[in-house]
Amino acid sequence: MSCDQKKILTDLISNTNRPYFYRTYEILFILIFFSQISYSQTTDSLELIRSTNLGNFLTTRFIKQLSTHNLNTRFDISKTWGDFDIRLNENFNSTFVRSIEKSIRDEQQLTLQTKYRIIPETNLGIGLSSSIFSDSRKIGINQASANQVFLFSRIEPNDNFYLAPFLGYMNNKQVLNDDNGLLYGTEAQLNNSRISDLIISSDIKFRNEDISPRKNTIRHYDLRLNSEFTNDVSNIVSASYSQNRKDFYFEADSITSQEFNVANNIQSRIETSYLIQDSLHYNNLFSMFSLDVAGIVNWRKVERDTRYKSIQNATSSIFDTEINELKLDFESMLSYESRNFNGLLRLLYSERDEKNLAKRLPLVSENLYQDRLQLEGRKNNNSIRASLSFLGNLRLSQSDQFYISVLHNKLRYDTPSKDNFDDRDELLSIVRLRYTRQFTPFFEGFINTEGTYNQTVYIFSQKSSNNNINRILKLAAGGSYRGANLTSVNSFEVSANYTVYDFQDLNPNIKSYSFRQFTASDSTNYLFNKKLKLSLYGYVKLSEQGDLQWNEFTSRPTRYLQEIYCEPRLTVAYSIIQYSLGIRYFSLSTFNFKSNNKFLDSEFRSVGPITEILIANSASLFLKIYGWYEFITIDSSFKKEQTNLNVEMTWSF
Numbered sequence: 001m002s003c004d005q006k007k008i009l010t011d012l013i014s015n016t017n018r019p020y021f022y023r024t025y026e027i028l029f030i031l032i033f034f035s036q037i038s039y040s041q042t043t044d045s046l047e048l049i050r051s052t053n054l055g056n057f058l059t060t061r062f063i064k065q066l067s068t069h070n071l072n073t074r075f076d077i078s079k080t081w082g083d084f085d086i087r088l089n090e091n092f093n094s095t096f097v098r099s100i101e102k103s104i105r106d107e108q109q110l111t112l113q114t115k116y117r118i119i120p121e122t123n124l125g126i127g128l129s130s131s132i133f134s135d136s137r138k139i140g141i142n143q144a145s146a147n148q149v150f151l152f153s154r155i156e157p158n159d160n161f162y163l164a165p166f167l168g169y170m171n172n173k174q175v176l177n178d179d180n181g182l183l184y185g186t187e188a189q190l191n192n193s194r195i196s197d198l199i200i201s202s203d204i205k206f207r208n209e210d211i212s213p214r215k216n217t218i219r220h221y222d223l224r225l226n227s228e229f230t231n232d233v234s235n236i237v238s239a240s241y242s243q244n245r246k247d248f249y250f251e252a253d254s255i256t257s258q259e260f261n262v263a264n265n266i267q268s269r270i271e272t273s274y275l276i277q278d279s280l281h282y283n284n285l286f287s288m289f290s291l292d293v294a295g296i297v298n299w300r301k302v303e304r305d306t307r308y309k310s311i312q313n314a315t316s317s318i319f320d321t322e323i324n325e326l327k328l329d330f331e332s333m334l335s336y337e338s339r340n341f342n343g344l345l346r347l348l349y350s351e352r353d354e355k356n357l358a359k360r361l362p363l364v365s366e367n368l369y370q371d372r373l374q375l376e377g378r379k380n381n382n383s384i385r386a387s388l389s390f391l392g393n394l395r396l397s398q399s400d401q402f403y404i405s406v407l408h409n410k411l412r413y414d415t416p417s418k419d420n421f422d423d424r425d426e427l428l429s430i431v432r433l434r435y436t437r438q439f440t441p442f443f444e445g446f447i448n449t450e451g452t453y454n455q456t457v458y459i460f461s462q463k464s465s466n467n468n469i470n471r472i473l474k475l476a477a478g479g480s481y482r483g484a485n486l487t488s489v490n491s492f493e494v495s496a497n498y499t500v501y502d503f504q505d506l507n508p509n510i511k512s513y514s515f516r517q518f519t520a521s522d523s524t525n526y527l528f529n530k531k532l533k534l535s536l537y538g539y540v541k542l543s544e545q546g547d548l549q550w551n552e553f554t555s556r557p558t559r560y561l562q563e564i565y566c567e568p569r570l571t572v573a574y575s576i577i578q579y580s581l582g583i584r585y586f587s588l589s590t591f592n593f594k595s596n597n598k599f600l601d602s603e604f605r606s607v608g609p610i611t612e613i614l615i616a617n618s619a620s621l622f623l624k625i626y627g628w629y630e631f632i633t634i635d636s637s638f639k640k641e642q643t644n645l646n647v648e649m650t651w652s653f
Contacts (some may be wrong), residue, residue, distance in 0.1 A: 046187045046203060047165040048113075048127075048152055059650040062642070069096040083117035085125075106134045123154040127168070145173045148183050160193045170209045175249040175264055179211035185218070199226040213307075214247035214266060232283040243272045256310045266307035273300045284344065289336050296329040311363055316372040319358040327352045340395045340583065348387040355380050378417045385411045399438040405429050421462040427455045445479035465510055467502040488524040495519075500550040512548040514555045517541060531573045535580075538566035559597055560591040567610065576617050584610040584628045606630040622650040 062074040071094045078087040092108045108131070115125035127150050135142040150168020157163075165186040169536050172179045186208035193200045201224040209216040222240040229235070249264040256257040256265060279294035302323040333346040356376040360369055389407040396402055411426040454473040458464045478491030497515040504510050521539040528534070541563040546555040569582030585607045591603045610628035615621060627645035 020578075027593045042064065046189055046205060048154060048166065049162045049187050049189050055652060057650060057652045060648070062093070062645070062647040064645045066642070066644075067098040069098070070094070085113075085115040085123075087111075087113045099456070102136070104134075104136045106132070108132045114149045116569075121156050125154065126150075127152055127166070141175060143175070145171075147171045150183055158190050162189045163189070164188070168211055170211055172209070172214070177249055177264060179214055181209065181211040183207075183209050193474075197228050197440070199228065200224070201226070215245065216247060217245040219243040235279045236277075236279045236281075238275075239276045240275045241273070243270065245270045252308065253310075255312055256308050259312065260308045262308060262625075268303070268305045268307070270303040270305070271300065272303075273298065275299075279447075288338075289334055291332070291334050293332045294330070296327075296331075298325075298327045298329075300325040301329075305359075309361065311361075314364050314368060316368050316375065318364060319361055319369060319372045321376055322357050324357070325352065341392065343392040344390065346387075346389045348385070350385045351383070353382040374419075378415075378420045380417055380420075381413065381415045381422070383411060383413045389403050401436050403434040403436075404432070421458070421460040423459040424463075425455070425457045425459070429453045442483050443479060443481045446477065448474075448476040450474040465501070465507050467505050468512075469500050469502075470494045471498045471500075472496070485527045486525070488522070490522050491520070492515075498548060498550065500548065512550060513545060514548040515543065515545050517543040533571040533573070534568070535571060535582075536566075536568045538564075540564050555594050557596070557598075560593070562589045562591075563587070569610065576615055576621075578612075578614040580612045580614075580615075582610050584608060584630065602633055603633075605633045620652050622648075625646045 063070045079345040095105045110130045112128040114122040132145045148170040152166035155163040168183040170183040188204040190202040190401040203222040205220040207218040220242040224238040227235045252265040282291040328351045330349045336343045352639040358372040387409040394402040407430040409428040432450045436446040454470040474495040476493035500512040525535045543561040545559040546557040566585045571580035571581045587605045608630040615623040
């Protein structure tokens with residue numbers, strides 16, 4: 001994300017003149033917009049060099065809702081005594097599902113690092129880490145753990161260069177197999193080293209886990225060259241190479257197990273990636289614009305190799321496979337900013353080609369190999385995507401603003417194999433318009449409309465029954481009032497979704513349909529005094545689904561839904577403690593139609609007390625206990641009661 005992009009996002013966040021829900025809408029759209037612009041970055045982190053201090057804190061969260069219980073706890077602490085540093089991180093997550101068969105899934109990660117500065121340029125440290133996974137379900141790998149202890153040194157010969165070699169011992173358990181072996185490698189970083197007007201940065205990571213009979217490796221090399229021609233023009237060229245290998249166990253078949261005397265076979269997944277990227281940034285282009293342009297070439301290879309292969313009664317599944325992927329991207333963004341108008345215009349063009357291959361195996365029939373090669377060839381595909389989008393904000397006056405966002409995207413997906421019929425073209429267009437007006441210092445209103453057009457066309461007749469056009473139209477209006485004691489945010493929205501299939505007359509199992517919905521929501525708070533507040537949140541959703549005849553633009557209703565939610569609460573505050581008590585009501589009624597007459601099909605109703613305790617000390621402690629007890633009635637006959645509880649705590653120290 002460029003500096004100009006960050007500035008626009010910062011301005012949106014910091015502008016408190018608009019109500020919170022408006023700013024949230026803008027921020028979310030900006031993040032989605034920029035996420036498609038951001039250029040490729042490496043995911044191989046330098047764990048020893050880039051270890052950051054997030055502060056000392058303990059956070060835990062427990063959620064019990066319906067039959068699912070989830071607990072997540074994280075603990076981070078770092079301390080420094082003179083030349084000695086220590087850092088401890090722990091993350092535990094547990095999920096318990098109470099159903100016909102109870103299931104428990106636990107994940108825990110624990111790391112400990114200590115460092116001592118023996119000389120100004122060198123630290124010597126000890127590291128410990130433990131990762132445990134357990135799942136009560138019968139899945140491929142339902143138990144695994146990795147524990148390691150290592151010595152490392154962090155060397156800083158100057159302010160721009162870091163080197164961290166390490167050596168240790170690892171125990172890795174997977175599918176009841178205990179593997180042990182050496183752990184060794186190094187990390188290196190060159191950070192913003194300047195040669196004339198050229199800034200050089202580089203990352204290197206080399207890691208081996210020799211846990212016989214398995215071996216896991218990481219190879220990563222990254223080089224970035226930043227040329228600053230002027231204060232307004234810069235060019236960044238980057239290249240990277242990475243290779244990750246992971247070996248894992250899976251249950252061996254009876255023939256392989258007997259021939260090689262093993263209970264579990266081993267499969268290696270080796271992913272190799274090469275990336276070259278060139279990005280240009282022009283600021284103050286024609287004294288009005290900023291321009292970002294980038295070209296990216298990414299080649300990736302994924303190999304899957306099986307350790308033990310029995311050629312007795314061999315089938316086509318015995319061959320190992322590989323995937324070769326080549327991706328070319330071109331991205332550009334033009335931004336304009338003035339006193340009355342901000343705008344972003346973005347263009348993306350991307351080509352991707354994927355080939356799936358089978359590896360030859362000596363002594364195995366060539367006919368079997370050709371069968372597997374043909375099977376893998378069915379997965380081959382290539383695609384071309386082009387996207388054009390625009391985001392603008394026009395300040396008509398101090399009180400009036402107009403927003404517009406447009407996205408047009410086209411995808412062409414082809415499969416070379418004559419046995420694959422997924423070839424298709426997709427077209428997506430989205431237009432959003434919003435007008436806001438600050439009527440008074442206390443009240444702001446808005447009108448918002450959105451239209452979506454999405455068309456999918458399969459090229460071959462085998463799948464052409466899925467050809468369809470989807471049209472969505474939304475219209476919303478509302479406002480926000482913020483007074484001394486009363487704040488209220490209200491919105492009203494109607495939406496219509498029409499999906500039309502091209503060949504519904506030929507296939508009786510496919511029918512075009514419509515879905516219409518009306519939503520009204522309200523969030524109101526009244527402050528009696530600094531210690532007492534009354535709040536109300538609620539919404540009503542009315543939805544109708546029907547069979548659609550697009551040519552006549554008529555619809556026969558088939559299903560109707562009525563959803564109502566209401567939550568009034570009274571909140572009392574004392575010092576850093578807030579306590580609220582209220583009623584939670586939720587109902588969902590579904591109706592069917594017979595001869596255009598609507599009749600009740602099912603009804604779900606939940607009502608009960610709701611409470612929340614909030615303890616917030618901005619300096620150190622945040623504790624929130626939120627729960628409700630509900631009396632549930634289903635179809636006026638079946639009744640049950642259940643408890644829902646959320647507990648969240650963060651303690652900084």
